[in-house]
Amino acid sequence: MTSTYSLAVVAGDGIGPEVTDQALKVLDVVAEGAGLTFDRTAYDLGARRWHATGETLPDTVLEEIRGHDAILLGAVGDPSVPSGVLERGLLLRLRFELDHYVNLRPSKLFPGVPTPLADPGEIDFVVVREGTEGPYVGNGGAIRVGTPHEVATEVSLNTAFGVERVVRDAFARAQARPRRKLTLVHKNNVLVHAGHLWSRTVEAVGAEFPDVTVDYLHVDAATIFLATDPARFDVIVTDNLFGDILTDLAAAITGGIGLAASGNVNPDRTSPSMFEPVHGSAPDIAGQSKADPTAAILSAGLLLEHLGHAAEAQRITAAVEADIAARDGQPRSTQEVGEAIAERVAAEVPVA
Amino acid sequence: MTSTYSLAVVAGDGIGPEVTDQALKVLDVVAEGAGLTFDRTAYDLGARRWHATGETLPDTVLEEIRGHDAILLGAVGDPSVPSGVLERGLLLRLRFELDHYVNLRPSKLFPGVPTPLADPGEIDFVVVREGTEGPYVGNGGAIRVGTPHEVATEVSLNTAFGVERVVRDAFARAQARPRRKLTLVHKNNVLVHAGHLWSRTVEAVGAEFPDVTVDYLHVDAATIFLATDPARFDVIVTDNLFGDILTDLAAAITGGIGLAASGNVNPDRTSPSMFEPVHGSAPDIAGQSKADPTAAILSAGLLLEHLGHAAEAQRITAAVEADIAARDGQPRSTQEVGEAIAERVAAEVPVA
Ligand SMILES: CC(C)[C@H](C(=O)O)[C@@H](O)C(=O)O
Ligand SMILES: CC(C)[C@H](C(=O)O)[C@@H](O)C(=O)O
Numbered sequence: 001m002t003s004t005y006s007l008a009v010v011a012g013d014g015i016g017p018e019v020t021d022q023a024l025k026v027l028d029v030v031a032e033g034a035g036l037t038f039d040r041t042a043y044d045l046g047a048r049r050w051h052a053t054g055e056t057l058p059d060t061v062l063e064e065i066r067g068h069d070a071i072l073l074g075a076v077g078d079p080s081v082p083s084g085v086l087e088r089g090l091l092l093r094l095r096f097e098l099d100h101y102v103n104l105r106p107s108k109l110f111p112g113v114p115t116p117l118a119d120p121g122e123i124d125f126v127v128v129r130e131g132t133e134g135p136y137v138g139n140g141g142a143i144r145v146g147t148p149h150e151v152a153t154e155v156s157l158n159t160a161f162g163v164e165r166v167v168r169d170a171f172a173r174a175q176a177r178p179r180r181k182l183t184l185v186h187k188n189n190v191l192v193h194a195g196h197l198w199s200r201t202v203e204a205v206g207a208e209f210p211d212v213t214v215d216y217l218h219v220d221a222a223t224i225f226l227a228t229d230p231a232r233f234d235v236i237v238t239d240n241l242f243g244d245i246l247t248d249l250a251a252a253i254t255g256g257i258g259l260a261a262s263g264n265v266n267p268d269r270t271s272p273s274m275f276e277p278v279h280g281s282a283p284d285i286a287g288q289s290k291a292d293p294t295a296a297i298l299s300a301g302l303l304l305e306h307l308g309h310a311a312e313a314q315r316i317t318a319a320v321e322a323d324i325a326a327r328d329g330q331p332r333s334t335q336e337v338g339e340a341i342a343e344r345v346a347a348e349v350p351v352a
Numbered sequence: 353m354t355s356t357y358s359l360a361v362v363a364g365d366g367i368g369p370e371v372t373d374q375a376l377k378v379l380d381v382v383a384e385g386a387g388l389t390f391d392r393t394a395y396d397l398g399a400r401r402w403h404a405t406g407e408t409l410p411d412t413v414l415e416e417i418r419g420h421d422a423i424l425l426g427a428v429g430d431p432s433v434p435s436g437v438l439e440r441g442l443l444l445r446l447r448f449e450l451d452h453y454v455n456l457r458p459s460k461l462f463p464g465v466p467t468p469l470a471d472p473g474e475i476d477f478v479v480v481r482e483g484t485e486g487p488y489v490g491n492g493g494a495i496r497v498g499t500p501h502e503v504a505t506e507v508s509l510n511t512a513f514g515v516e517r518v519v520r521d522a523f524a525r526a527q528a529r530p531r532r533k534l535t536l537v538h539k540n541n542v543l544v545h546a547g548h549l550w551s552r553t554v555e556a557v558g559a560e561f562p563d564v565t566v567d568y569l570h571v572d573a574a575t576i577f578l579a580t581d582p583a584r585f586d587v588i589v590t591d592n593l594f595g596d597i598l599t600d601l602a603a604a605i606t607g608g609i610g611l612a613a614s615g616n617v618n619p620d621r622t623s624p625s626m627f628e629p630v631h632g633s634a635p636d637i638a639g640q641s642k643a644d645p646t647a648a649i650l651s652a653g654l655l656l657e658h659l660g661h662a663a664e665a666q667r668i669t670a671a672v673e674a675d676i677a678a679r680d681g682q683p684r685s686t687q688e689v690g691e692a693i694a695e696r697v698a699a700e701v702p703v704a
Contacts, residue, residue, distance in 0.1 A: 083544070083547070083548070083551075084540065084544035087541040088541075092542065115470075116471070117579075118468060118470040119468070135542075140508075140543065141545055142545045142549065147512065148512050148513065148516075149512060150512035150549055151510070152510045152511075152545040152546045152548070153509055153510070154507070154543045154546045155507050156487070156492075156507075156508070157503065158503070158506075159503050160496075160499065160500050160501060160502035161500065161501075187593070188435050188436065189435045189439040189440075190488055191487060191492065192436035192490075192492070193493055193494045194506045195435070196435070196504070197502055220597050220601075223597055223601040223604065224600050224601065226601075227468045227469075227579065227601060227605055241539070244539075248575050249576065249578075249579060249601070251576070252575065253579060256576075257576070
């Protein structure tokens with residue numbers, strides 16, 4: 001049996017295209033071994049297009065992308081474009097329009113990876129970050145801009161519908177993991193309206209998952225534990241902004257954003273999910289073959305898993321783990337890393 | 353010459369009273385040597401009063417406190433009180449009513465202090481956290497609470513007036529430090545209205561401080577650098593919520609919240625400033641003499657500095673540094689730590 005998937009590829013800006021190339025290379029090797037085909041359509045979106053046409057994400061392009069089975073994204077953003085234009089107009093627009101309400105960010109300290117922590121312990125948790133609500137909704141504004149009387153607002157919107165579905169997803173993930181532990185992170189002693197909605201929802205949904213242990217941390221305390229006892233975490237569920245912050249810190253303690261993969265998932269499959277490294281476009285090293293493509297490659301693994309090919313996803317993870325264990329600190333180019341991981345995938349005995 | 357100050361003491365909940373006792377003990381020793389007198393009024397505020405009377409901060413009490421020269425606060429909050437009641441009704445009400453727009457949080461890794469980082473470098477920065485605006489204003493609400501149609505909002509309010517005054521304060525502090533470096537932390541690629549107000553303000557005020565180097569980090573990236581290269585920071589200026597998060601992480605990497613002091617400062621001196629440890633009320637260890645009073649003691653040092661007694665503040669810092677350097681990992685009671693630091697202060701030759 002062969003399966004053919006349509007894949008929308010948004011390589012984006014900076015190091016985005018370089019790392020995406022390597023992710024696609026590895027994806028192709030895995031696909032070949034598994035009788036899968038990925039029909040790719042590249043979408044030229046990002047800084048170049050914005051400079052040339054003023055467009056971030058035209059409606060027609062969004063509708064085309066919506067027709068695909070999945071999306072692979074590199075990175076978006078460039079200092080030549082005013083801050084926010086591409087992030088809000090392209091990346092966040094994709095996440096919101098395609099209803100990626102589960103922003104999935106696994107954090108695992110692979111053996112051999114350098115970490116800034118002296119005594120990291122066993123780090124293996126996943127952050128389920130809400131992706132379509134909270135302070136990210138773009139519901140803010142400003143008056144008297146540029147005058148001494150300027151007032152600027154940002155509104156965090158949170159709905160029972162939106163919180164419940166992501167909390168339910170997080171509980172299901174926690175239940176499927178050996179430790180079965182869920183930590184809600186919020187700031188419910190200050191952001192009392194949003195925070196209490198989250199707390200009440202976790203309590204209510206938790207009743208359906210009696211075998212999952214639940215605890216709660218304020219976001220500030222959560223950063224302390226990420227630095228001092230990250231092994232305490234199994235599944236973290238949190239809002240869009242707190243999830244953004246915690247997952248960068250989580251990446252830092254597990255070897256850096258060069259290794260951190262993420263999925264913007266629509267669990268209801270009413271639109272294609274999107275997979276991307278946690279890192280940004282890193283314009284300072286773009287075009288120099290210095291970027292680590294591992295996070296992009298692991299994101300392709302998450303894509304395979306989402307499409308139901310867990311064994312193939314596992315082949316990518318295993319190849320990456322083996323590659324990391326063999327790293328000796330010698331610098332390698334983006335291509336060399338991608339090539340090395342692709343070769344390991346090819347050399348593995350495919351899981352029958 | 354002797355100076356007499358009126359000091360309002362809000363010991364609060366949990367370990368608050370224990371650590372405040374030690375801070376007052378040390379303060380008295382320093383004061384005696386310097387010809388200063390602190391006339392103390394204790395205010396019984398917190399969980400006990402709320403349970404007994406339903407009051408968090410009666411207007412009359414607030415007005416009394418307002419008449420003092422400074423406030424020393426222990427910690428506020430208890431699990432027996434619904435989350436947010438005391439935080440919003442007491443602690444944040446004090447910060448907002450007394451216009452504590454500079455929430456000052458120094459982070460220094462003292463020699464000998466255990467840190468979770470393998471290679472911390474020289475950590476010595478200060479976070480200037482805005483204290484009267486942002487997502488902390490309490491401008492949110494909810495409809496259809498407890499139903500599947502609940503919607504909860506939190507509004508971040510940011511004004512040119514409020515941002516400019518705290519940014520100016522941060523620049524002045526940066527200018528007075530050897531490295532003269534200021535880092536703005538925000539999320540201006542997502543929270544574009546608030547973020548751009550902050551960025552424009554830093555640019556504008558920076559023109560008056562040409563000798564201060566300025567850079568910008570998104571809040572997520574800032575957490576990475578706090579874990580991987582905290583020595584890069586000198587002065588950080590940021591909003592109320594980001595400052596809350598960053599300063600707990602900063603405390604974690606510099607030995608924990610047992611050592612982190614803070615000042616809620618009104619630089620215009622139109623109302624008393626308030627000094628408190630960064631840690632919370634830690635009800636799990638309350639009443640057991642296990643709490644580390646060092647953060648509370650260092651907060652008393654910040655209080656002295658704010659009142660213009662820099663040399664006396666320095667005596668506290670020096671005594672704490674010496675005490676920390678002599679720590680051998682043996683557990684000491686709250687009282688023993690306070691006593692040891694007080695003795696070191698007494699034994700020091702006072703600065704003429
Ligand atoms: C680029 C930015 C808009 C984005 C976010 O804030 O979500 C990034 O930081 C991420 O974590 O994917
Ligand atoms: C107790 C809480 C309201 C407070 C805050 O969020 O400011 C605390 O975390 C702090 O940092 O002082």
